[in-house]
Amino acid sequence: MFKRMQSPVAPEQDGFELCVDGTPITAQNGETVALAMLNAGIVPFRHTAVSGQARAPLCLMGVCFDCMVEIDGRLVQSCMVDARPGMRVTLLTGARDIGAAE
Amino acid sequence: MTSIACDTVIVGGGVVGLSIAYGFARRGDRVAVLDEGDVAFRAARGNFGLVWVQGKGAKNPDYARWTMAAAALWPAFAEELAAQADTDLQLCQNGGLSICLNQSELETRASELQALRTQLASNYPFEVLDAKALRGLVSEVGPEAVGAIYCPLDGHVSPLRLLHALVTGIQARRGTLLPGHTVENIIPRGGEFEMQAGGKRFSAGRVVLAAGLGNRALAPMVGLNAPVKPVRGQILVSERIKPFLRLATLTVRQTGEGVVQIGDSKEDVGFDDSTTIDQLAHIAHRAVRCFPKLQNANLVRCWGALRVMTPDGYPIYEGSAEYPGAYVITCHSGITLAAAHAGPLVEWMLGRARFSDIGGFGAERFHV
Amino acid sequence: MTTRECDLLVIGGGPAGMAAANAGAALGLKTLLMDEQMQAGGQIYRNINGVSGHLGALLGPDYLHGRELAARLRGSAVETHFGTLVWEVTADREVSAQKNGQSFRLRAKQIIAASGAMERASPVPGWTLPGVMNAGAAQIALKSGASLPAGRVVLAGGGPLLFLVACQLMDAGAEITAIVETSPAANLLRALPHLPTALTAPAYLIKGLSMMRKIRVAGIPWFRQASALSIDGRQQVEAVRFHSRGQDQRIAADVVLLHHGIIPNTQIGRMLRIEHAWNQGQLCWHPILDSWGETSSPGIRIAGDGGGIAGALAAEASGMIAAYGAAYTLGKITEPERDRGTAMMRRLLDRHRRIRPFLDALYQPPEWLLQPSDDVVVCRCEEVTAGRIRKMASQGCTGPNQTKFFSRCGMGPCQGRICGLPVTQILARELRRDPGEVGAYRIRPPLKPIPIGSLAALDSTTTTGDDYGN
Numbered sequence: 001m002f003k004r005m006q007s008p009v010a011p012e013q014d015g016f017e018l019c020v021d022g023t024p025i026t027a028q029n030g031e032t033v034a035l036a037m038l039n040a041g042i043v044p045f046r047h048t049a050v051s052g053q054a055r056a057p058l059c060l061m062g063v064c065f066d067c068m069v070e071i072d073g074r075l076v077q078s079c080m081v082d083a084r085p086g087m088r089v090t091l092l093t094g095a096r097d098i099g100a101a102e
Numbered sequence: 103m104t105s106i107a108c109d110t111v112i113v114g115g116g117v118v119g120l121s122i123a124y125g126f127a128r129r130g131d132r133v134a135v136l137d138e139g140d141v142a143f144r145a146a147r148g149n150f151g152l153v154w155v156q157g158k159g160a161k162n163p164d165y166a167r168w169t170m171a172a173a174a175l176w177p178a179f180a181e182e183l184a185a186q187a188d189t190d191l192q193l194c195q196n197g198g199l200s201i202c203l204n205q206s207e208l209e210t211r212a213s214e215l216q217a218l219r220t221q222l223a224s225n226y227p228f229e230v231l232d233a234k235a236l237r238g239l240v241s242e243v244g245p246e247a248v249g250a251i252y253c254p255l256d257g258h259v260s261p262l263r264l265l266h267a268l269v270t271g272i273q274a275r276r277g278t279l280l281p282g283h284t285v286e287n288i289i290p291r292g293g294e295f296e297m298q299a300g301g302k303r304f305s306a307g308r309v310v311l312a313a314g315l316g317n318r319a320l321a322p323m324v325g326l327n328a329p330v331k332p333v334r335g336q337i338l339v340s341e342r343i344k345p346f347l348r349l350a351t352l353t354v355r356q357t358g359e360g361v362v363q364i365g366d367s368k369e370d371v372g373f374d375d376s377t378t379i380d381q382l383a384h385i386a387h388r389a390v391r392c393f394p395k396l397q398n399a400n401l402v403r404c405w406g407a408l409r410v411m412t413p414d415g416y417p418i419y420e421g422s423a424e425y426p427g428a429y430v431i432t433c434h435s436g437i438t439l440a441a442a443h444a445g446p447l448v449e450w451m452l453g454r455a456r457f458s459d460i461g462g463f464g465a466e467r468f469h470v
Numbered sequence: 471m472t473t474r475e476c477d478l479l480v481i482g483g484g485p486a487g488m489a490a491a492n493a494g495a496a497l498g499l500k501t502l503l504m505d506e507q508m509q510a511g512g513q514i515y516r517n518i519n520g521v522s523g524h525l526g527a528l529l530g531p532d533y534l535h536g537r538e539l540a541a542r543l544r545g546s547a548v549e550t551h552f553g554t555l556v557w558e559v560t561a562d563r564e565v566s567a568q569k570n571g572q573s574f575r576l577r578a579k580q581i582i583a584a585s586g587a588m589e590r591a592s593p594v595p596g597w598t599l600p601g602v603m604n605a606g607a608a609q610i611a612l613k614s615g616a617s618l619p620a621g622r623v624v625l626a627g628g629g630p631l632l633f634l635v636a637c638q639l640m641d642a643g644a645e646i647t648a649i650v651e652t653s654p655a656a657n658l659l660r661a662l663p664h665l666p667t668a669l670t671a672p673a674y675l676i677k678g679l680s681m682m683r684k685i686r687v688a689g690i691p692w693f694r695q696a697s698a699l700s701i702d703g704r705q706q707v708e709a710v711r712f713h714s715r716g717q718d719q720r721i722a723a724d725v726v727l728l729h730h731g732i733i734p735n736t737q738i739g740r741m742l743r744i745e746h747a748w749n750q751g752q753l754c755w756h757p758i759l760d761s762w763g764e765t766s767s768p769g770i771r772i773a774g775d776g777g778g779i780a781g782a783l784a785a786e787a788s789g790m791i792a793a794y795g796a797a798y799t800l801g802k803i804t805e806p807e808r809d810r811g812t813a814m815m816r817r818l819l820d821r822h823r824r825i826r827p828f829l830d831a832l833y834q835p836p837e838w839l840l841q842p843s844d845d846v847v848v849c850r851c852e853e854v855t856a857g858r859i860r861k862m863a864s865q866g867c868t869g870p871n872q873t874k875f876f877s878r879c880g881m882g883p884c885q886g887r888i889c890g891l892p893v894t895q896i897l898a899r900e901l902r903r904d905p906g907e908v909g910a911y912r913i914r915p916p917l918k919p920i921p922i923g924s925l926a927a928l929d930s931t932t933t934t935g936d937d938y939g940n
Contacts, residue, residue, distance in 0.1 A: 001601060001706075001725060002611055003620040005525070005642050030520050031615040039617055043706055044600040049342040049360060050853045054705055056600030058850075058888075060607035061513050062506060062918075063588045063735075065851060065883040066598075074571070074921060075341060075400050082508050095342040095360045098395045115866070140869025140909050266876050269865050279866035341883060341919060359878070364922075377915060379558060379566055379575065379928060386922050387929035397923025402883055403914045 001056065002038035004028070018087040027083035034060060034067045034079035037089070045069060045078065049095040070096065105296065105303035108132040108278070112310045113285050113297075113320060116144055117261065117436040118443060119312035120268040124183075125448030126310075127275035134306070135272065136283040136299045144314075144407065150337065150365045151261045151357070152350060153195060153438050156228055156253035160214045163221045165416050168461035169435070170226075172442035173255050179441035180259065186274060187267035191259050192358035198256025199231075199240065200352040201247050201392045208249045215251065228253040242346055244394040250351075258350040260358055261437055285313070288323040290425040295324070310451065311430045314410045315373075325424030327465050328432050332408035334371050336381050338364040338389070341400040347393070354389050354396075362399060364389040368409075375406045409434045413468055419447060419457075420465040430465065476502045476549075478796050479565060479578035481556050481738065484512020485782045486774025487584035488539040489789030494582075495547040497797040502578070503543070504554040504567060506918075510540045512586055513606065514782045516613040519544075525616050528641050532782070533613070539786065557916035559583075561742060561767045566915075566928070573924045580769050580796035584789060585735045587775035590754070590835065591888045592627060592728040593842045596701030598850055605635040605729035618644045621724030624710045626650040626699055629833040630674075632729040633681040640688055648691040648721050650712055652730070654836050655695050661832035668828035671821045693719065697838055701726055730835040734776045737887060740913040742767050748906030751830045752779055753840070754891060755910055762795025763788060771795060784822035787815040840895045848896070849889040851882020856896055863900035869909045870894055883919050886911040 015026035018033070020042060027036035034057050037045065044054035045067050057067040060079045067078045070090040078089070108131075112123040115137030123133045155173050159165030173195065180193040202208035212230045219226040229235075229252045236243055236250045243250075269279060283300030288309060295309040311320050317328035342360035356362050367381050382404050390397045410432055412418055417433035429451055433439055442460070449455035457464070478494040480487045483505035494501040511518040515536025526534050543550065551569060558566040563578045589604040596602065605625060611617040618639060623646050625636050636649055668675060685692060696714040701707055709722045733754035736746060744765040745758040756778040763771035773792040774785035791812045798808040842848060844857025854877045862876045870886070870893045873879040879893060880886035886893070890911050898905040916925075 001620060002617045005612075005616040005618055028615065030517065031617075035611055035615040035617055038611070039615070048853065050851075053598060053853065054600055055598065055850075056706070057603060057607060059589065059604050060610045061588065063884065063887050068883065073398060075919070077918075080506055095344045096399075097344040098346060098399050137866070140867075140871045262875050262878065266865075269876075273865065281866045281868040281872070338922070338925075339881075340922060376560075379564070379925075380930070382915075383925050383928035383930070386926035390923055390926045397921060397926060399922050400883070400919035401916060401922045401925055402919050403881065403885065404916070405914045 001041060001043055002035065004039055016085040018083055018085065018089060020089040021091050031083050032079050033069065033071065033081045033083045033087065033089060036083045037078065046092040047094060052094060068092065105305045106134065107305050108134045109306060110308040110310060111136060111295065111297060111304055111306040112312055114311070114313035114316065115279060115281060116312065116314055117149070117265060117268070117440060118314070118431060118433065119310070120265060120272065121436070121440040121443040122310055122312055122431060122448060123277055124268045124271050125444035127272050127277040128444070129448065129452060133272065133277040134304060135277065135279045136285050136297070136304070137279065137281045138284050139282045149261050149407065149437055150363060151258050151355065151437060152198070152352070153193070153257045153259055154198060154352070154435070155255040156198065156200060156215065156251055157211070158435070158438070160218050162416060163218065164461045164463075166218055166222060166226070168442065169438060170255065171446070172439045173257070175441035175445055176257075176259070179444060183264070183267040183271055187270035189263050189267050190358070191263045191267060193257065193259040194350070195255070195257030196349065197252055197254040198258070198350045198352070199236070199250040199252055201236070201243060201250045203246050203248065203388070203391055205248050208251075211251050227255060240347065240349060242393050242395055244391055246391045256350060258355050259437060264437065264440065285320060288320065290324060290428065293427065295425070295428060308427045308451070309429070311428070312432070314432065315408060317430055317432050321430045324428035325422045326420055326428060326430040327468065328418060328430050329468050330410050330412055330432055332373055333411045334369040334375060334406050335366045335409055336377050336385060336404060336406045337366065338382060338386060338401055339403045340364075340396070341402050343399055346395065351392070353385070354392060362396065373408065375408050377404045377406045417461070417463045418465045419450070419460055419463045421451070474576040476500045476576065476578050477800055478502070478580045478582065478793070479504065479576070480582045480584060481559075482512065482584035482586055482774070482776070483507065483510040483550070483552065484514055484584060484586050484774060484785065485536065485539060486586070486776070486785035486789035487512065487582070488543045489786040490582045490584060490773050490793040491548040492539070492542050492546050493790045493793035494796060497793065498802050499797055499800065501548045502551065502576070503548050504551045504556050506553070506555045508553050510543055510550070510552070511536055513610060515540065516610055521613065522616070525612070529613060529638060535782075555918055555920070557918060557920055559738060559742060559770070561770070563769055568920050568924055571921065571924060573920065573928050575928065579800055580771070582763065582771045582773050582789070582792045582796065583738045583776060584772070584774045584785070585738050585776045587732040587779055588735050588887065590730045590733050591892055592730050592839060593846050593848050593856070593892050594699045594701065594728070594839065595843065595846050596703060596707075597728065598847055599701055599703045599707050600705070601703065601707030601724060602701055602726045602728065605632055605727040608639060608727050609635050612638060612642060618642050619725035619727070621645065622647040622722060623725045623727060624648045624650060624721055624723040625727045625729070626652065626696070626710060626712070627729035628653040628835065629729055629731045630678060630829065631732065633678065633685065635727065635729070636690070637681050637684050640684070640690075646690050647723060648693060648710075649685060650696045650699065650710065650714070651692070651694045652696050652699060652836050652839065653833055657832050657834055660834070661828050664828035664831055668825045671824040674825040697836065730839060731833055732775065732779055733891065734778060735887070736776070736910070737885070737913050737917055739765060739772060740910060741915060741917060742770060743912070744770065746910065748904065749778070751827065753835065753895075762798075763792030764795060769799070780819075780823050780826060784819050787819040787822070790815050791819070840892070841899055842892070842896075848892045849879045849882065851884050852878040852880070854879040854889070859893055859896045860900050863897050867897065868901065870897065870911045871909070873897070874911070880911050885913060
C-alpha cells in the first residue's frame with residue numbers, strides 16, 4: 001500500500017529482515033513495524049474480533065489500534081514499535097489465542 | 103406544573119430498579135423509572151456479572167435459600183428477556199469455581215459450606231476439588247492453585263446485556279425511563295406519593311426506592327430506613343481473547359465477547375470510586391497466579407465501583423408501615439437476585455406473596 | 471522497581487514537551503521526559519534527529535525548526551525516557567509507566583502533560599476499509615520512513631494539514647488523483663469576520679495561499695464543497711464517491727487520505743477527571759487551564775495542542791510557560807523572574823493564536839460528517855454504528871458513558887479516542903442538548919493496554935489468598 005521514496009542523494013540502504021506470519025519482509029532502519037508492513041504490501045493487518053472485518057492502519061500515530069499485531073507473543077500497536085531484525089510478527093484473525101479452550 | 107401519573111414509580115435505574123420495574127410492567131402496571139444522569143455512582147455498571155450461589159449466606163441460611171431460589175429462576179427469566187430484546191444474555195449456569203491458592207483457604211471455605219449444608223438440611227450441592235481434580239476441570243490453572251470449591255449452581259451472565267434487555271422489556275410495556283431525573287423529594291399525600299425530579303412532578307400509588315446508595319437519603323422521606331454504605335470494588339478487563347476459561351470463577355470470568363474480567367476487592371473508602379495501583383496490581387497478581395497465561399493478555403481498562411452494603415451484607419426489602427405503598431429495596435447482589443426481584447419480590451409488593459416467601463429481609467433488624 | 475521522585479515530569483516529546491523539559495531543567499528542576507515513541511519530536515517533528523538532508527529539505531523549514539529544540543534537549547540535563555508509555559497518572563501525581571514491557575512507578579512534584587493532538591475522526595461510509603487513512607498518517611510515513619502511499623491517492627476533507635500533506639506528497643513523487651474539499655460554502659462567510667485579526671499575523675495566510683497555488687499549478691483535479699462522501703471497496707479501497715459541482719462523482723483510488731482538522735488528545739486529562747469545556751469554535755473538548763497551563767488538578771499542567779489547537783510554535787511557547795509556572799510553584803524562581811522569563815513567550819503565543827478563529831471557521835467540518843448515516847460504524851473497535859447510538863439515546867442513554875453499557879461503544883482498545891467526539895455529537899443532536907452537557911467518556915487506566923503481567927509485577931503485598939470474597 002506504501003512504497004519507499006527514491007532518494008536522489010542517498011541510495012536505498014540495505015535493509016534487514018523480519019518475519020510476518022512466517023514470510024520474511026524487508027525493513028529499513030528507523031521504520032516502525034507498521035510502516036515496514038505497509039511498504040511490503042501487507043493488507044490487511046488484521047481481521048477484527050467483533051465481526052472479522054479487515055483492517056489496516058488509520059493513524060500511524062498510536063491512536064486507532066487498527067494496526068495491532070502480535071510481536072513475539074505480545075499484542076502491540078505495530079506503528080509504535082520499531083522494526084528489528086528477526087522479529088516474529090503474527091497477524092490476528094479474530095480474538096487472540098492465549099490458551100486452548102476445553 | 104402538571105404531574106405525571108403512573109401506577110408505580112421506581113427510583114433508581116440500576117439493575118435492581120430495572121428488574122423491579124420490569125416485574126411491575128410485566129404485571130400490567132404503568133411504571134416510570136427515575137434515574138440519575140450519565141455520571142453517577144452506579145453499582146450496576148461496575149459489577150462482575152456472576153450469578154453466584156456458593157458461599158452466599160454462609161452465616162444466614164435464609165439468604166442462602168433466597169439466593170438458590172433466585173439462581174433457579176434465572177434460566178426462564180433469561181429466556182423471556184432474550185425473546186423480547188432479541189439479545190442473548192450470555193447466561194451460563196454450568197457451575198462455578200472458587201480457586202484457592204493455599205490449603206487453609208480451601209479448608210476454611212469447605213468447612214463453612216459444610217456447616218451451611220447441615221443447617222439447610224437440604225440439597226446444597228458443592229464439591230471440594232483438590233489440585234488434580236481442579237486441573238481436570240480447568241486445565242489452564244497454574245501450579246499455585248491447591249484446589250477449589252465447585253458449585254454446580256453457579257454461573258454468570260452479561261450485565262450489560264441484562265440491562266439492555268430490561269430497558270427494552272420495560273419500554274415495550276409502555277414503561278418510561280427517565281434518566282437525568284434525580285429525585286429531590288417524595289411527599290406522601292392521600293395514599294399517593296408525589297415526587298419532584300428533573301424539573302417535573304410525578305404521582306403514583308406506589309413508590310419503590312431502588313436507588314442504591316441514594317436510598318439512605320430517600321428512605322426517611324417515606325418513613326423507611328436504609329443504613330447502606332459504599333464498599334469499593336475494583337475490576338480489570340482484558341482484550342478479547344479466544345475462549346480459555348470454561349467456568350466462571352469468583353474472581354476471574356471470561357465473557358461471551360471473549361473479554362476476561364478480573365475482580366474484586368472490598369474497600370471501605372467512602373464515596374471514592376477511583377482505582378488504586380496497589381489494589382489493581384494485587385488483583386492482577388492473584389489472577390495471574392490462578393491462570394498464568396493471563397499475564398500475556400492485554401489489560402484494556404480498570405475501574406472502581408461502589409457496592410451498596412447494609413451493615414450485615416444482606417438485602418433490605420421493607421414496606422413502609424407509616425405510608426403503605428412505599429418500599430425500600432437494597433442489596434449488593436443485583437445480578438444474582440435479578441430474576442427473584444422481577445418475580446417473587448414484585449409479587450410480594452403486589453400483595454400476592456408472603457414476606458417469608460422473599461426471605462424476610464426487613465430493616466427492623468437494624469433498629470437498635 | 472522502587473518508586474522514584476522528580477520535580478517535573480513531562481509527558482510527551484513533541485514541541486510543547488521538549489520546550490517544557492528544556493525550560494524546566496534550565497530552571498534547575500530535576501526533570502524527566504517520557505514519550506511512547508522511540509525518539510523526540512512528537513508527530514510534528516517526527517524523526518527530526520534521523521531525517522536525511524534530502525527529505526528534510528522536502529519537508530521544509532517549519533519541520534526543520536524542530537532540530538533546534540531536539541538538539542537543546544540532547545544537551546540538557548533532562549533525563550529522557552523514550553519508548554516509555556505513561557499509563558496511569560493520579561491527582562496525587564503518582565505515575566505508572568511501562569518501558570521494555572516492565573511497569574514502574576514514580577512520583578512527580580509537578581507534571582506537564584504534552585500529549586498533543588490527533589486528527590478528528592471522519593466517520594463516512596467505508597472509512598474502516600484498508601487503504602483509508604488519516605492524511606496525517608501519510609505525513610508520518612513520509613517523515614519517519616521516507617515512504618509514500620502507492621498508487622492513486624485521493625485526499626478528502628479540509629484544513630491546512632490536508633493541503634500541506636498534498637504538497638509534500640506531490641514533491642515526494644506520489645500520484646495524487648484528486649483533492650476533495652468538504653468545507654461547505656457557508657464557512658467562508660463565517661470566516662470573513664475573523665480575517666482582519668488573521669491578517670495581523672500574515673505568515674500563516676501566505677503559506678496557505680502558496681500551497682493552494684502549488685496544487686492549482688500542478689493541475690490536480692480539485693473538487694470543492696463536496697458532500698455525501700463515501701468510500702467504495704470490498705476488501706480494500708477501490709474508489710471515492712461524493713457529490714460536487716452539481717453531480718455525483720466517483721474517482722478510483724488505492725489510498726484515500728481523510729482529514730477534518732485536528733483536536734486535542736484529552737485522554738490523560740479525562741482520566742484525571744480534570745475540568746473540560748466544549749469549544750464550539752473548534753467542535754472539540756479542551757481542558758480548562760489557567761494562564762500557567764495548570765488544570766483543575768493542582769500541580770498538573772497541560773501544554774501544547776493537548777490544551778487547545780494552536781500549532782507547533784504556540785505549543786513550544788506554552789510548554790515554556792508551563793515550565794516557568796511549575797518552577798515558580800516549586801519555589802525555584804520568584805514571581806518577577808517567572809513573569810519576566812515568559813513575557814516574550816506570551817507575545818509569541820498571542821501571535822500564533824491570531825490565525826485560529828479564521829481557520830476554525832473556514833475549515834469547520836460539514837454537518838453531514840458530524841451526523842453520519844445510521845449504517846456507518848462510529849466506534850471502530852467495537853463496531854457500533856451511528857444508528858445504534860441513536861437508538862440508545864431513545865432508550866435512555868443521556869451521555870456517552872451509558873452507551874458503553876448498552877453496546878460496549880468506546881470500550882475497545884482505543885478507549886474512545888476515535889469515537890468519543892462523534893458519539894457525544896450524535897447524542898447531543900438526538901437529545902437536543904449541547905455537547906457540553908452531554909459530556910465525554912470517562913477514561914480509565916491504563917491509558918493504553920498493557921499486559922496483565924506488567925501490572926501484576928507491581929504487586930508489593932504478600933499474597934495469602936486473604937481476599938477470598940463472600
